[in-house]
Amino acid sequence: MRWSTMHIPTLRDDPAEAGAPSHRLLLRAGYIRQLMAGHYSLLPLAVRVRLKVIGIIREELNRIGAQEILMPVMHPAELWQLSGRWQLMGDEMFRLKDRKGAQLALGMTHEEIVTSLAAELNSYRDLPQMWYQFQTKLRDEPRPKAGLMRTREFTMKDSYSFDLDIAGLDKSFDAHHAAYSRAFTRIGIPAIPVEASNGSMGGSGSTEFICPSPTGEDDIVYSPECGYAANMEAAVSALAPVDPATDAARSLDEPQRFDTPGVRTIEDLATGYDAPADRQVKTLVYVLDGRLTLVLLRGDHALEEQKLIDATRAVAVRPAEAGEIFAELGAHPGSLGAVGVTTLPVIADLALRGRSGMTTGANTDDVHLRGVDVDRDIEVSEWADLRAAEAGEPCARCGNPLTVLKGIEVGHIFKLGYKYTDAFEITVSGPDGKPVKPAMGCYGIGVERAMAACIEVHHDEKGIVWPAAIAPFEAVVIVAQQNDAAVAEAGERAYQALLDAGVDVIIDDRSDRAGVKFSDAELVGIPFRITIGKRGLATNTAELTERATGETVSVPLDDLAKHVREAVAQAIAATNSAPAA
Template sequence: MYWSKLFIPTLRETPAEAEVVSHQLLLRAGYVRQLSAGLYSYLFLAQRSLLKIMRIIREEMDAIGAQEMLLPALQPAEVWQESGRWDVMGDNMFRLKDRFQRDLCLGMTHEEIMTDIARGELRSYKQLPQIWYQIQTKFRDEPRPKSGLLRVREFLMKDSYSFDLDAPGLDAAFDKHHDAYCRIFQRCGLEFSAVEADSGAMGGSQSTEFMVASDAGEDYIAVCEECGYAANLEKAVSVPQSPRAPDPAGDFAPEKFHTPGRKTIAEVAEFTGLPESSQIKSLVMVADEKPVLALLRGDHHLSETKFAAALKAREIRPAHPAEIRVWFDADAGSLGPVGARMRIIADRALSGRRNMIAGANEDDYHLRHVTPGEDFEAEFFDLRQVVAGDTCVNCGKPIEVRKTIEIGHIFKLGYKYSESMGLRVLNDAGEEVTVIMGSYGIGVGRILSAAIEQRHDKDGIALPASIAPFTVVVTPVNRSEPAQAEAAEKIYRQCLALGLDAVLDDRDERPGVKFKDADLVGIPFRVTVGKKLAQGQVEVVTRRTRESRDVPAGEAAQAVAALVRDAA
């Protein structure tokens, strides 16, 4: 294609509304324009990249025997009511009514639709297993769209769904997806981690998330470089660092002492001269409308996911100050387990500790010599959030915490949808059995954003050839030199003949403008046709590394093709 004819609206300056790098660059490089909060138009360049990403996804999905479909985005309430998610999804779902006042929604995901298709058609174990997928726009009424294309209200997802007769079948489908996903992300040039994850509102027994390390991300993962353990922070386990100071030995009774104005763990630590790890942190939570006191070591943080899981609670929240006042007759900052009249659950790191500091449930007073199991009773669970510096439960090496972008998530759904929606087949004994399902998502747009987050520099985007909008740009330096224009045109045609995705920068612009734009847009290879043409030479430049080699003009296209092959 000829650049002069293309719509590539690059910006010299960074638009003010963009905060994260990928967003800034997508706007500056003319890939996207924003219509409204969380709604983006994907312009020519973005669409080319997305099509390449989707082609990779299709190739790998097809390779594991998955079949592509196209499903409605507009969906009737009935199927969501059947699965129970019409209520569960709450405000996250876009809902509307048709002219007959029937309830509809815009699909956030397609478990219900796929299950509905399957239950109408799958009758026999002989038809299993099946893997069906779709690449489509999905909708979520985000409370706060943000970070450019990372959290949006309308987004392109690939979702696949597996149907199996039994658990080993599901395991196989899950593993196939795991492997296919690794290949997809590798081909997209991403550095990623597959981590254990919480299944959340999707339901199901086991799930793995695919995460790309990035400061623009919203998720944290815990990783052990040594043994490969990796988990979402919501779920991660670790061995905490030992308390900073040993507990006082001896069998003491709790003893109240005055701590005027000392409310936070840090203030009490400073006041007592004892480290935070010698304190018991008391958090008042409300789980499914019932008060619960959660206890942690002073320097630890509560994992709300683990807390909810421990109580099997659907909804949890911190208690309001007014509630705390009523229940304890003291304010947050002076609370403790001794004498608390509610369910108490404690993190395992408190098990076996003695003579710690805790709030006295009286404003401006704390207790010393508080011993779990003696001075109060609690149920022990793992409630603690992993922090950097903890050690791995498998190998004892240090755990690292990384900020990440979630680009894929695969779930063993189990029987959640097949049970509620009645998807059953006959097995070889003629008995009716419920089909077991899995679901497997990839955020297509997120791959693009994540790739840019990982691969950019001060000059712009540096995507790998596999997903860059063009593979090579041929740039004549001086258009007024007919020889350069002719040579560039010829090289461009040779690139096309070799199957390279090429663009000829035939704009009547100064060379600096063309170089800057090519760098910004992120075309992996550039053939510069300039003054060395007099000696029959042109330059082949690699965007990422800035490496440049002179080659005879007639061999330039071949040289680029070779570089593309090497990179793949």
């Protein structure tokens, strides 16, 4: 490839609309251009990186025996209705009708489609099966941002496993876990596997792969000592044991009302009425699938909404409005409580179980109750872990303080179990001839998101610093004086020698100044730069500069191809052996 003929529209200044480093650099370095919010064209450099990322993932999936397929991006509504997700997906699903009026969807994921394919599996001898694809996904993301990290149109590697039983599913899940770990290492992403919520996917368990980054949107609870890691949506922590004597000292034979004029917050009550936050029962009101529900937590704890969704399996979830609350309970937020409430479901966090001597709202404005015994005075419909874990709390495994860090989700693997084979009534003939429902798993990697995440952890003030395995080119030959015939000819010889040696190389044969070429090569992020100039030509040498370190060495032109090939191999090997985050 020649820089002079390749479309690489670099920009001198940072685009005003870009915030995240990957967004800013992908625009500046000429990798992407926005068509509209959440939709980007990938330019030649980006396509080269994308294909290398896909190649690594494909190799690792083939290694575990997965088979590549390709499913349509447009789906009939009937399949989504059969699984129950036609309504569950809500506004994020693009829906349309064809000229005959048939309802269709643009695929945001492919569980329904792949399960319909599995209807052709007949016998236990056909299992296990692992199928994967690289396919465009479309989601009507309400707030697309950060370039390729949150878009409405993107490439997903999604794979699916079908096993005879849960033990087989566990093996397929573990095989994908290992394949993902190897793939992310090779790509250059320091991904941490963390426990996560299954969300709308359903099933029994899942693991996210998170790239630590301050630009990430996920909060990860992490213990460096024992390695425990979980998305905030699923994280747990240990709590200090409750002092029974303190509970007993505040207990009463029955709840006692007391006036609290102007009290609206946990802090108000704690400050003026001897009711520390950890001794309050906080009452939130949610509408779950159309029904008003009380959600109780300790006053010093925050609700993790995904835990509420997972615990109740509710499809439509929202906080109740003030008017709805007052109509049902006769009070406004700040004076709410569950004591004496028998007409509404009450879901309580486990930290409240067995607590006495607590304070909560009386469902009368400006009035609270003290001496509340949760088990005695509140009819709890369901107990669940609802609270968000916090930094500094003890790890439930090792007891050491937990850390909360930001991260980018780059992959997610799920144990779906029987959710979809039940819905589609998929069975195979078992070893005894009786019908058996296969157990499913699904496994996803966002390809362009992985590219962006890699930049988030591999860049500097000069531009992108691509790992050699996925860089658009492994090396660039820069002809320092293009108008000097001898230098230009030497550059062409070096370029051809590198091509013959199997190096993925581009020659910068533009007539621009050497400084411009150096800046562009650094901005684009090519791992190795070979400079051919008058001074080096006088001693029959070239300068070899490593982008990541800035180190420059002189290399005899006769040994250049061999030296660069070995340097690239060493750089890839170093990435492959990099320790996990």
